[in-house]
Amino acid sequence: MKNKLVAIMVTLLVAITLVGVIAIVVITKFTGETEAKAEPSADEIVESSVEIPEITTNLATGDFIRISFMIQTDSKDGKEELEKRNFQAKNIIITELSELKADQLKGKAGKEQLQENLKGQINGLMQEGKVEKVYITSSILQ
Structure with a gap:
């Protein structure tokens, strides 16, 4: 029992x-x-990034700038889409730069603002992925 x-x-x-x-x-x-999403490794960033080669264009003040970018997307699909939309991304970059004055690009804050503006505008184009970050890889202002 x-x-x-x-x-x-x-x-x-x-x-x-x-x-x-x-x-x-x-x-x-x-x-x-x-859990918090882990930061991507350097290899993962490179795999999902697109290089925008050096662009030379006039600024609003008559000065000119030579600048190149690396744009990080969220996935390989996003990278492939951005590679196909490369000409549209270049157009956005050139038109954005043509509205800026040399003084706006001299400091850190100006460059960070440019990166954020480009990120937002390029994300407006994207359908398959999205832009995570825009990096300025070289810049000469004259």
């Missing part, structure tokens, strides 16, 4: 514990508590 009672109690305790564990797993899965 006692063995039967102990067996029933152990079975109930295991069942309750199992239900509790399942409930915790389900709650954490569906409430969106996920």
